Amino acid sequence: MWLAKLRSVVRAVLGRTRMKRDMDSELQFHLDARSDDLVAAGLDRTAATRRARQELGDPLRCKEQGREARGLRLVDQLSADVRYGMRWLRRSPAFAAAAVVSIAVGIGGDAARVPWYRAWRLARQLKPGVSRDAAEQELDASFQRFSALLPSDWPRDRRLILLDGSRGRPTLQNRFGRPLVVLSGLAMAVLLLVCLNVANLMLARTAARRRELYMRIALGASRGRIVGQLLVETLLIAVTGGALGLILARWAAQGLASIAVPAPASALLEVTMDLRVLAFATILSVATGLVCGLSPAFSARRTNLVAALSIEGRQVTGGRLLGRKLLVAAQIALSFTLLVGAGLFARTLANLRDLDFGFETGHLLLLTLDPTLSGYERPQLRVFYGEVTERVATLPGVRSASLAVMPLLGRNSWGSGLTLDTGVRDDRPGPERKAVDAGYFSTVGTPIVAGRDFTKADVASGRKVAVVNEAFARQYFGGQALGRRIGPGGPQGSADFTVVGIARDGKYAEVRENTAPFWYVPYEQLEQLGQLTLHVRTTGDPETVAADVRQAITAIATQFHGRAARNLRTKRVECDEIWQFVGAKRKYALAAKRLYYGDNLDVVRRPRPVLPS
Amino acid sequence: MNPRKLRSVRSLLQGTLDLLILKAISLGPLHGYAVLLRIQQTSQDQLRIQQGSLYPALYRLECQGLIASEWDESENPSQGEVLPAHRGWTSTAQGRSELLAAAVECDSMVLAAAPEDV
Numbered sequence: 001m002w003l004a005k006l007r008s009v010v011r012a013v014l015g016r017t018r019m020k021r022d023m024d025s026e027l028q029f030h031l032d033a034r035s036d037d038l039v040a041a042g043l044d045r046t047a048a049t050r051r052a053r054q055e056l057g058d059p060l061r062c063k064e065q066g067r068e069a070r071g072l073r074l075v076d077q078l079s080a081d082v083r084y085g086m087r088w089l090r091r092s093p094a095f096a097a098a099a100v101v102s103i104a105v106g107i108g109g110d111a112a113r114v115p116w117y118r119a120w121r122l123a124r125q126l127k128p129g130v131s132r133d134a135a136e137q138e139l140d141a142s143f144q145r146f147s148a149l150l151p152s153d154w155p156r157d158r159r160l161i162l163l164d165g166s167r168g169r170p171t172l173q174n175r176f177g178r179p180l181v182v183l184s185g186l187a188m189a190v191l192l193l194v195c196l197n198v199a200n201l202m203l204a205r206t207a208a209r210r211r212e213l214y215m216r217i218a219l220g221a222s223r224g225r226i227v228g229q230l231l232v233e234t235l236l237i238a239v240t241g242g243a244l245g246l247i248l249a250r251w252a253a254q255g256l257a258s259i260a261v262p263a264p265a266s267a268l269l270e271v272t273m274d275l276r277v278l279a280f281a282t283i284l285s286v287a288t289g290l291v292c293g294l295s296p297a298f299s300a301r302r303t304n305l306v307a308a309l310s311i312e313g314r315q316v317t318g319g320r321l322l323g324r325k326l327l328v329a330a331q332i333a334l335s336f337t338l339l340v341g342a343g344l345f346a347r348t349l350a351n352l353r354d355l356d357f358g359f360e361t362g363h364l365l366l367l368t369l370d371p372t373l374s375g376y377e378r379p380q381l382r383v384f385y386g387e388v389t390e391r392v393a394t395l396p397g398v399r400s401a402s403l404a405v406m407p408l409l410g411r412n413s414w415g416s417g418l419t420l421d422t423g424v425r426d427d428r429p430g431p432e433r434k435a436v437d438a439g440y441f442s443t444v445g446t447p448i449v450a451g452r453d454f455t456k457a458d459v460a461s462g463r464k465v466a467v468v469n470e471a472f473a474r475q476y477f478g479g480q481a482l483g484r485r486i487g488p489g490g491p492q493g494s495a496d497f498t499v500v501g502i503a504r505d506g507k508y509a510e511v512r513e514n515t516a517p518f519w520y521v522p523y524e525q526l527e528q529l530g531q532l533t534l535h536v537r538t539t540g541d542p543e544t545v546a547a548d549v550r551q552a553i554t555a556i557a558t559q560f561h562g563r564a565a566r567n568l569r570t571k572r573v574e575c576d577e578i579w580q581f582v583g584a585k586r587k588y589a590l591a592a593k594r595l596y597y598g599d600n601l602d603v604v605r606r607p608r609p610v611l612p613s
Numbered sequence: 614m615n616p617r618k619l620r621s622v623r624s625l626l627q628g629t630l631d632l633l634i635l636k637a638i639s640l641g642p643l644h645g646y647a648v649l650l651r652i653q654q655t656s657q658d659q660l661r662i663q664q665g666s667l668y669p670a671l672y673r674l675e676c677q678g679l680i681a682s683e684w685d686e687s688e689n690p691s692q693g694e695v696l697p698a699h700r701g702w703t704s705t706a707q708g709r710s711e712l713l714a715a716a717v718e719c720d721s722m723v724l725a726a727a728p729e730d731v
Contacts, residue, residue: 022684022700026645027668029699033646034664057665065669 023063031056077228085233095205096237102197103241104248105190193334200327202234238286358506359408360445363399365542366407367534367549381529384556389437391552392536397545399537402443405435405523407533409510417489420476427489431472431516432508435523441467441503443537451482451501458522465522466497470505472517486519497521630662630670631679632719635704635712638680642701645671671702679708 031052038048089096213226369388385403392401406412415429438454441447449470458465466486473481481502487495497519505515523532534553538545637643637651645667652662674680682700704712 023668026700029644030646030664030668033644055664057663061665065666 020063027056027063077225078232081229081232082236084229085236088233089236092205095201096240099198099201099237100241100244102194102201103238104244105194189334189338193331193338196327196331196334200331203327234286356506358446358504360537363538363540363542364408364444365536365538365546365549367536367546367553368407369532369534369553378529382524385529385532387556388534388553391556392534392549395545395548395552397538397540397548399539400439400443401534401536402440403437403523403532403534404440405526405532408444408535409507412509417493418476419487419489419493419495421485421495424476425489425493427493430489431518433488433519433521434508435521435526437523440520440535443535445537446506447504448501449504451499453501454520454522459524462525464497464525465500467501467503467520468499469503469518471515472519473499473502475517630666631674632712632715633662634667634670634674634702635679635708635715638702638704639709639712642683642703644699644701648702674708675702678705679711680704 031049034052034055035045035048038051039045043051216226217223369385389401389403392398406414413429413432414434415432417428418424418426418430436454438456438458441453448467451467454465454467468481468486470479473479476486477484481499484499485495486497486499487493503520505518507513508518523529534549536542536545536549633652633656634648637648637655643651648671649662649664649667671680671682675682680702681704682702684700
């Protein structure tokens with residue numbers, strides 16, 4: 001039964017013209033046959049034709065009922081609503097554009113938050129409602145199950161404990177927590193503003209259209225039809241805005257991720273669309289539109305239509321006016337807040353752009369390699385790393401290449417305390433250090449201000465050497481650091497590294513850090529070798545060089561190990577570009593638009609001339 | 614003006630009309646106008662169908678899969694002239710079984726409503 005119905009509707013929708021022709025000719029046949037009969041009964045042809053028409057009734061109505069009988073009513077109404085809505089939106093492009101852009105910006109802004117949202121989830125994986133103890137128990141249970149599978153010479157008494165991440169450990173929570181809160185707040189403010197904006201637009205629009213709606217109700221349109229029509233119009237706007245928002249979101253999320261999380265850390269945070277976030281933003285915008293767009297349809301029941309039609313436009317009820325005033329006030333307040341925030345943000349960015357990084361930004365490519373994960377042994381590693389550096393340095397488009405234990409601006413930390421030749425020992429994490437290759441300083445562009453760079457001669461068997469930065473030299477040796485001896489802290493720490501050079505101060509782990517003592521050691525003199533980052537200075541676009549570099553490394557790895565290297569991550573660092581923040585500009589434009597449109601669309605509500613009643 | 618009451622009356626009428634149409638075409642294909650005539654004829658002019666409501670009813674029945682139609686360019690035997698193409702309606706198997714079920718129901722209702730001595 002329903003199958004036949006469906007078939008009928010589908011056929012009716014697809015074969016519109018054919019069905020219309022069939023209906024026409026069937027009715028025509030009926031009229032002909034009936035008038036023939038009437039003529040046979042004694043009427044003349046003209047009278048018979050007229051009589052036949054009278055008996056059949058209005059052919060239009062007949063046809064309409066016919067269409068209705070075929071289940072086409074919904075389709076008809078919907079298509080009429082869509083056509084009407086399109087026409088209406090075309091007639092008021094200012095409104096349509098404002099609403100569509102609002103929704104698009106709201107959705108785009110929200111999606112831009114996604115990488116931060118991810119980071120937050122990483123940092124705080126305890127579900128609300130799960131106690132720390134319960135989580136610890138569960139984790140420890142799975143850890144014990146895991147260690148049962150390990151060889152018998154593994155220690156059995158290990159236990160897994162959970163530490164409160166919000167205290168102590170300077171990991172993801174601290175790193176991403178604050179900017180996340182700020183960004184989330186911003187995105188929420190934007191979303192709220194979008195809702196207010198859509199609400200205001202809809203109210204302004206429906207106020208202007210109220211007469212039209214009342215007219216339709218007076219002409220017999222059911223509330224369902226009115227609601228349906230407004231629904232269709234709102235959805236039209238929402239769908240267009242949503243589509244635009246998706247495009248905007250892609251663009252904004254990528255821009256924001258590379259800006260807010262500079263350097264390789266953002267490689268950890270994949271920028272993808274989170275459908276749930278998008279859906280949330282969309283639903284919120286649409287719901288706002290619906291509530292505001294539909295209010296006149298519901299209030300129409302209480303309205304005396306005649307009075308409404310004759311005096312509407314002059315009369316504004318108090319409650320509604322107050323509501324609108326509040327709405328506008330909230331909009332302006334939020335806009336100003338965002339405007340000030342965006343101004344400060346832009347100022348910060350301008351400051352950051354003038355920042356001295358202590359190395360040459362731009363045309364720098366970073367690749368982090370961890371061949372130990374593919375099963376390389378220690379002696380093999382040295383040869384492998386040497387080969388990689390050599391081969392990459394000769395690639396076209398590459399000026400120089402150098403290895404270091406941690407990537408620049410990677411938010412890594414290697415502080416191991418400090419021992420000085422004066423006998424001073426400090427076991428606190430202390431000054432950060434980094435293990436680098438010979439040629440590192442020239443590759444990243446950090447000048448050596450005194451003494452010398454590391455050389456190929458600084459090998460494991462040679463004298464242990466170190467390079468310190470200016471701040472280090474100033475703080476511990478009053479600037480005269482060359483020839484002094486330093487070393488890591490702790491019980492085994494001894495000052496057996498001789499300072500051979502002083503490098504200029506700079507930014508090491510992240511952009512916002514203050515200048516602090518820092519020292520370098522040659523990685524050749526490290527006992528342990530693991531993950532290293534290849535710093536490549538390119539002459540052209542790092543992105544195009546990256547592919548060649550990857551290919552070269554894969555080739556070497558295959559040759560060494562018989563299979564391709566896995567765990568190869570690349571991230572380009574273009575610090576010059578990082579700070580050109582699109583978001584700030586966008587928020588400026590947004591706030592300006594809001595201030596402009598929010599009030600401009602109101603002017604449609606002007607008094608009408610008095611109708612004779 | 615309670616719309617609920619109105620609707621029930623209309624649905625009752627429509628139900629009857631559907632049944633009458635099914636009955637009329639159960640003997641063979643008929644075009645719309647002939648359905649009208651057949652109903653008047655079999656009810657000895659007791660039932661007068663609004664001509665305007667016949668076609669929506671036909672389309673509705675077709676939509677429900679109870680009747681089917683085909684186009685036919687046949688000669689009208691009584692007048693010997695070629696008529697314009699017209700649509701002949703026939704009941705489907707489903708329509709026939711619906712009609713049968715409705716007829717049985719109708720009979721039992723008439724029996725139930727009839728006075729004892731009939």
